[in-house]
Amino acid sequence: MIILNIFETVGTIAFAISGALVGMKKQLDFFGVLMLSVTTAVGGGILRDVIMGNTPPMALTDPKFCFISIISALGVWFFYKQLIKFKNIILIFDAIGLGVFTANGANMAFEGHYSSLFIAIFLGVLTGTGGGIIRDIFVQEIPMVFRKEIYATASILGVMAFYYTKAFVGAQIALYSCFIITLVVRLIAIKYDMNLPVNVLNQKEKEKFFN
Amino acid sequence: MIILNIFETVGTIAFAISGALVGMKKQLDFFGVLMLSVTTAVGGGILRDVIMGNTPPMALTDPKFCFISIISALGVWFFYKQLIKFKNIILIFDAIGLGVFTANGANMAFEGHYSSLFIAIFLGVLTGTGGGIIRDIFVQEIPMVFRKEIYATASILGVMAFYYTKAFVGAQIALYSCFIITLVVRLIAIKYDMNLPVNVLNQKEKEKFFN
Amino acid sequence: MIILNIFETVGTIAFAISGALVGMKKQLDFFGVLMLSVTTAVGGGILRDVIMGNTPPMALTDPKFCFISIISALGVWFFYKQLIKFKNIILIFDAIGLGVFTANGANMAFEGHYSSLFIAIFLGVLTGTGGGIIRDIFVQEIPMVFRKEIYATASILGVMAFYYTKAFVGAQIALYSCFIITLVVRLIAIKYDMNLPVNVLNQKEKEKFFN
Numbered sequence: 212m213i214i215l216n217i218f219e220t221v222g223t224i225a226f227a228i229s230g231a232l233v234g235m236k237k238q239l240d241f242f243g244v245l246m247l248s249v250t251t252a253v254g255g256g257i258l259r260d261v262i263m264g265n266t267p268p269m270a271l272t273d274p275k276f277c278f279i280s281i282i283s284a285l286g287v288w289f290f291y292k293q294l295i296k297f298k299n300i301i302l303i304f305d306a307i308g309l310g311v312f313t314a315n316g317a318n319m320a321f322e323g324h325y326s327s328l329f330i331a332i333f334l335g336v337l338t339g340t341g342g343g344i345i346r347d348i349f350v351q352e353i354p355m356v357f358r359k360e361i362y363a364t365a366s367i368l369g370v371m372a373f374y375y376t377k378a379f380v381g382a383q384i385a386l387y388s389c390f391i392i393t394l395v396v397r398l399i400a401i402k403y404d405m406n407l408p409v410n411v412l413n414q415k416e417k418e419k420f421f422n
Numbered sequence: 423m424i425i426l427n428i429f430e431t432v433g434t435i436a437f438a439i440s441g442a443l444v445g446m447k448k449q450l451d452f453f454g455v456l457m458l459s460v461t462t463a464v465g466g467g468i469l470r471d472v473i474m475g476n477t478p479p480m481a482l483t484d485p486k487f488c489f490i491s492i493i494s495a496l497g498v499w500f501f502y503k504q505l506i507k508f509k510n511i512i513l514i515f516d517a518i519g520l521g522v523f524t525a526n527g528a529n530m531a532f533e534g535h536y537s538s539l540f541i542a543i544f545l546g547v548l549t550g551t552g553g554g555i556i557r558d559i560f561v562q563e564i565p566m567v568f569r570k571e572i573y574a575t576a577s578i579l580g581v582m583a584f585y586y587t588k589a590f591v592g593a594q595i596a597l598y599s600c601f602i603i604t605l606v607v608r609l610i611a612i613k614y615d616m617n618l619p620v621n622v623l624n625q626k627e628k629e630k631f632f633n
Numbered sequence: 634m635i636i637l638n639i640f641e642t643v644g645t646i647a648f649a650i651s652g653a654l655v656g657m658k659k660q661l662d663f664f665g666v667l668m669l670s671v672t673t674a675v676g677g678g679i680l681r682d683v684i685m686g687n688t689p690p691m692a693l694t695d696p697k698f699c700f701i702s703i704i705s706a707l708g709v710w711f712f713y714k715q716l717i718k719f720k721n722i723i724l725i726f727d728a729i730g731l732g733v734f735t736a737n738g739a740n741m742a743f744e745g746h747y748s749s750l751f752i753a754i755f756l757g758v759l760t761g762t763g764g765g766i767i768r769d770i771f772v773q774e775i776p777m778v779f780r781k782e783i784y785a786t787a788s789i790l791g792v793m794a795f796y797y798t799k800a801f802v803g804a805q806i807a808l809y810s811c812f813i814i815t816l817v818v819r820l821i822a823i824k825y826d827m828n829l830p831v832n833v834l835n836q837k838e839k840e841k842f843f844n
Contacts, residue, residue, distance in 0.1 A: 234779070235832050235833075235834055236834060237775060238780070238831050238833060239775070239779045239780055239831070240779065240780060240781060240828060240829035240830065240831050241829040241830050241831075241832075242778070242779065242785050242786060242829055243776075243778070243779030243780055243829075244832070246779055246785075247779065257684065261472060261477075261683060261684055262468065262472055262477065262478065262479065262482075263477055263478050264475070264477025264478060264686070266683075266684065266685055266686025267684065267685050267686060267747075267752075268684065271684075271751075271752055271755060272752075274749065274751045274752075277751065288832055291832070291834070291838070292838070295838060325478075327485065329482075329485045329488065330478075330482055330483075330485075333482060348559060348560070348770060349770070349775065349776060349779065350775055351562060351773060351774070351775050352562070353448060353450070353560065353561055353562050354454075354560060356453070356454070357445070357450045357451065357453065357454030357457055357458065357560065358449070358450055358451060358454055359451060363453050363457075364453060406451060407451035407452040407453055407454075408451065408452050409449050409450070409451050409452075410446050410452075410455070410499055410502070411446075411449060412446055412447060412502070416502070416503070416506060472683060472688075473679065473683055473688065473689065473690065473693075474688055474689050475686070475688025475689060536689075538696065540693075540696045540699065541689075541693055541694075541696075544693060559770060559771070562773060563773070564659060564661070564771065564772055564773050565665075565771060567664070567665070568656070568661045568662065568664065568665025568668055568669065568771065569660070569661055569662060569665055570662060574664050574668075575664060617662060618662035618663040618664055618665075619662065619663050620660050620661070620662050620663075621657050621663075621666070621710055621713070622657075622660060623657055623658060623713070627713075627714070627717060
């Protein structure tokens with residue numbers, strides 16, 4: 212799957228850039244920025260592998276994507292002033308990353324002979340969003356994916372596309388449809404600033420529950 | 423162990439409700455509330471399984487309790503105004519959950535042929551409190567279990583009850599005694615608002631250590 | 634390796650003390666202080682073992698270092714007023730801990746037949762700094778190792794010393810050189826208050842990236 216491989220590289224770079232930028236925003240030092248970049252890019256896959264028992268995780272035995280992350284982080288460190296002009300491109304890269312990593316996780320469910328949609332969604336979403344969750348926890352933010360924008364939802368829809376089409380079109384094409392659905396849903400959400408509903412407790416209700 | 427199974431469902435629901443409520447308090451979106459609910463309910467068991475090498479974790483291969491959590495979270499999302507009237511019932515449910523999950527973890531030590539009290543306590547406390555720890559980390563709170571109330575202590579006493587009675591009464595009954603001790607200690611702590619001691623550093627001491 | 638064993642005990646005590654002190658600073662209760670102490674001392678090793686698939690982790694099957702941590706935490710709890718006089722000694726102990734645990738992790742890469750420098754660095758740094766990262770996340774701080782001082786860098790240099798000397802001097806002596814390099818670099822960093830560079834975004838740049 213050469214095309215997905217190219218996209219995987221693109222997605223890794225985008226995730227690494229997002230981690231490095233957040234690290235710089237939080238004024239981490241040089242090592243911290245590198246680490247945040249690498250964990251954002253490969254953390255979701257490591258979490259997935261550890262939870263599923265595929266140890267040592269692929270990110271360690273084949274550190275290609277770790278090196279790509281480090282190089283990306285170095286780029287951000289030295290050229291962040293230039294990067295600012297490309298904000299929208301970064302968001303698009305990130306959406307590509309979400310799509311690829313979701314397809315990646317869903318594929319692992321398939322290859323691991325886990326037939327349930329539940330596990331496929333779990334693996335797809337975890338691979339796609341886990342790195343960002345670790346990034347946010349490291350810098351003391353509530354994970355973005357829990358708070359705003361259609362993000363995990365795009366992942367879930369992508370996995371469902373994979374799951375329900377693979378019997379008809381084969382796993383290969385189903386993976387591409389997973390990638391494309393995730394990407395397109397995410398891009399639409401970015402373009403129209405779509406958010407999931409938030410159920411706001413009023414002050415009195417908060418006090419009643421938590422004092 | 424049909425009765426423990428019923429309690430396990432009750433405990434899962436209580437933990438899921440607590441996760442969903444905390445999520446709503448922190449104004450997470452719909453997906454975030456569902457995720458926080460599920461991780462609170464099954465996170466302790468997943469942590470335990472992953473640390474002990476039982477992968478994929480049971481919560482994934484048998485997702486019954488994940489679905490129970492999602493349904494509970496949906497209930498909270500739509501009916502939280504009604505739930506406020508039942509605050510004490512929720513605390514009691516949560517205590518039941520602590521008791522069941524503690525017994526669950528202790529039992530795993532037993533079945534895994536780990537003979538040490540230390541591992542039994544580790545597994546009991548981790549299963550009982552791990553979900554709440556993940557919940558608190560996700561929403562940027564210092565884990566409640568480290569800060570206030572007799573909570574993990576109830577777990578520890580429950581596991582000790584299991585450990586020291588199982589030779590005399592058999593594992594089955596010892597598990598029930600673990601559950602009951604944990605539950606009763608926790609309920610007493612709630613009723614009398616019992617806390618563990620806190621050793622407060624004064625300002626000068628803090629400065630000396632951390633500048 | 635009897636000397637490293639002694640140092641391992643010293644390092645465990647130092648890490649446990651640091652965890653207990655941070656716990657008291659954050660006004661955790663008695664259980665919380667014990668837990669933070671133990672996770673700081675053995676958390677890095679547990680993380681490493683779980684990620685590499687050595688489950689259950691050594692810290693559980695051989696709980697010696699857990700008990701050393703608990704005893705250290707009790708000492709801090711009851712005698713912290715006396716400890717304040719020894720702040721520099723604690724920093725030195727902590728540096729010893731960093732050195733030992735780094736050597737420990739690097740050795741595991743060697744014994745696990747992972748021949749890449751990348752995995753050796755990963756395991757060395759994770760074992761040396763993982764406990765402190767968990768400690769900081771538990772008490773809602775951005776992990777210190779990402780923010781200030783030459784800390785992980787000392788680890789990395791130590792592992793490189795191990796990696797490049799072991800063919801010439803044997804694994805045993807290479808481990809000692811790893812320990813000594815890590816320790817000396819860390820002590821120098823403490824003495825001269827050396828930090829890694831921080832790349833500060835100005836307000837306008839922050840707004841451009843994150844709104």
